[in-house]
Amino acid sequence: MKKIFKLIGFASFVGFFYIGYTTYPKLDLISGFSAKSVASGHFIDHRSLEMIEKGDNDIDMIDLAKNKIDEEGKFATASVYGLKKRKAIYREGLGATLINDDFDISKPYAIPKRTKVKNDLSFPYGDKEAQDTVFPNIDYDKLNLAVANAFDSKGKKDKRTRSLLVVYKDKIIAEKYDAGFDKNSKILGWSMTKSITATLFGILQKQGKYDIYKPAPIPEWQNDKRKNITTNDLIHMNSGLEWEEDYNTICDATKMLFLSENMGRVQLEKPAVFVPNSHWNYSSGTTNLLSYILRNQFKTQQEYLDFWYAALIDKIGMQSMLIETDMAGNFVGSSYGWATTRDWAKFGLLYLHKGNWNGEQLFDESWAKYVATPTNGSKGDYGGHFWLNAGGRYPDAPKDLYSCNGYQGQKVFIIPSLDLVIVRMGLTEDAKFDVNGMLKGIIRSLKK
CATH class of the missing domain: 3.40.710.10 (DD-peptidase/beta-lactamase superfamily)
Known part of the structure; x- marks a missing residue:
């Protein structure tokens, strides 16, 4: 019986060593991906940490990371088992940037100048909502079925479509979003x-x-x-x-x-x-x-x-x-x-x-x-x-x-x-x- 326990212990040690040996080099990448994803998703699209972890970061290995958001400092951090902590900072106009210890966060930086085109036009040339256009050559039942089929049915998590938009002759003929997303979601x-x-x-x-x-x-x-x-x-x-x-x-x-x-x-x-x-x-x-x-x-x-x-x-x-x-x-x-x-x-x-x-x-x-x-x-x-x-x-x-x-x-x-x-x-x-x-x-x- 002692031999069996020794064998089990030895096998566990070898397994743990192998996992550590193969995984440790990836920790920088895992925590880096996670910190960057959290900072971007939260500060650019205002997603909650829970939503990001269950969606964007629901990837093998990436889900090992533990993440934190600092609202006041506008940054996110991630680590795996407390190791290889990484940080991503958010700057208005530049988005989130994954940084290292040598990065000077106090250094001044330029941001893009944006120009908003103002007009009274509808999509795609303006922001005004277009009136519904009915095309006689479109079978809307077939179209809506095709769009619906691109999304998961309730309780499923296979297709994972977040949005689907169909534009025909410059007109939106179909548009659908998953829960938590809409036309304003980045x-x-x-x-x-x-x-x-x-x-x-x-x-x-x-x-x-x-x-x-x-x-x-x-x-x-x-x-x-x-x-x-x-x-x-x-x-x-x-x-x-x-x-x-x-x-x-x-x-x-x-x-x-x-x-x-x-x-x-x-x-x-x-x-x-x-x-x-x-x-x-x-x-x-x-x-x-x-x-x-x-x-x-x-x-x-x-x-x-x-x-x-x-x-x-x-x-x-x-x-x-x-x-x-x-x-x-x-x-x-x-x-x-x-x-x-x-x-x-x-x-x-x-x-x-x-x-x-x-x-x-x-x-x-x-x-x-x-x-x-x-x-x-x-x-x-x-x-x-x-x-x-x-x-x-x-x-x-x-x-x-x-x-x-x-x-x-x-x-x-x-x-x-x-x-x-x-x-x-x-x-x-x-x-x-x-x-x-x-x-x-x-x-x-x-x-x-």
């Missing part, structure tokens, strides 16, 4: 923010201020083979630079988001492992490098901050949108864009109209075609910082569909052939949520 788009970042290059190009086909303006690359990498290669995610993006492990992407001070330089410092334009590799680091390149197009930090909003975000009335910055003051263009579901739809409509917003051309029509053209090596799944259906990812949707996609199933679908934009925000990926089925139901409600 929701994190995660990698949908990448499409925002890329669009700024299209705007600069139209203004004659940037040529994406020239080598990327990075001095550190000029003495090695990286000097041939163009901004076009970066936008297409085929620069050939080394990068690992796997959110189930400690990888380049997770270390960048939850440990790095200057996210824009992480990809910059990686070596080239392939010839440019020969190997497609999805990289959040690449997008933050693009944000860093954008910063260097302006003389001051203030000009850089203002450009994102003045040239695009506020220009199309995305008043709710906020893009968060890293410790160095760079917009985290890969991941940290927040906006209401309606405002995300406005971005989709900008592309549906090929860059024209209520009569003003923000980027050339050719740019919309550019981002929706497959990049080498992506098998028709990816273009210029947009995901595509050219390869048939969604078999029951038109091939001309392209989209902004984000972690946990954030989607802005643009379907030019149907004059349709669909926004779905949620907490589940394609594996658990039937995206193709949702698209199929909505599309089939449009009578031919």
Whole structure:
């Protein structure tokens, strides 16, 4: 009997040691993710700690973190078993930033200047509620059923859709929200923010201020083979630079988001492992490098901050949108864009109209075609910082569909052939949520 107890004790010790050995290196990332998520969700969208922990942070390992919110100091902290405590501070205009012990919270900082477009127009060009529009070619029973099917039935927690919005010919034809969310709720788009970042290059190009086909303006690359990498290669995610993006492990992407001070330089410092334009590799680091390149197009930090909003975000009335910055003051263009579901739809409509917003051309029509053209090596799944259906990812949707996609199933679908934009925000990926089925139901409600 003593031998059995010894064996059990030894096995328990080995098990505990193994869990500690494999988990401890992840604690920085776990507590970092949790602190950042709590600070952003609470101070940007006014969610309670309970709501964040049961929703945003209900992820394997992340749910191990213990979180606290300091209302007066405007920050959140998180730790795991009392270890690896991390802190995220909230600053008006910049959102929440995960900081380290060296960060000087007393240092002055610039914030973006916002411009609100005032008019008496209804969605999407203004804030006035539109009158209901009934289209004779829409089967509203089928449409409403398709929308309802995208949400969990009472007591279930599988689909986890938070919002679904369908815009046809610039009119909202369906809109539904889960409990706790409404048209004013700001929701994190995660990698949908990448499409925002890329669009700024299209705007600069139209203004004659940037040529994406020239080598990327990075001095550190000029003495090695990286000097041939163009901004076009970066936008297409085929620069050939080394990068690992796997959110189930400690990888380049997770270390960048939850440990790095200057996210824009992480990809910059990686070596080239392939010839440019020969190997497609999805990289959040690449997008933050693009944000860093954008910063260097302006003389001051203030000009850089203002450009994102003045040239695009506020220009199309995305008043709710906020893009968060890293410790160095760079917009985290890969991941940290927040906006209401309606405002995300406005971005989709900008592309549906090929860059024209209520009569003003923000980027050339050719740019919309550019981002929706497959990049080498992506098998028709990816273009210029947009995901595509050219390869048939969604078999029951038109091939001309392209989209902004984000972690946990954030989607802005643009379907030019149907004059349709669909926004779905949620907490589940394609594996658990039937995206193709949702698209199929909505599309089939449009009578031919």
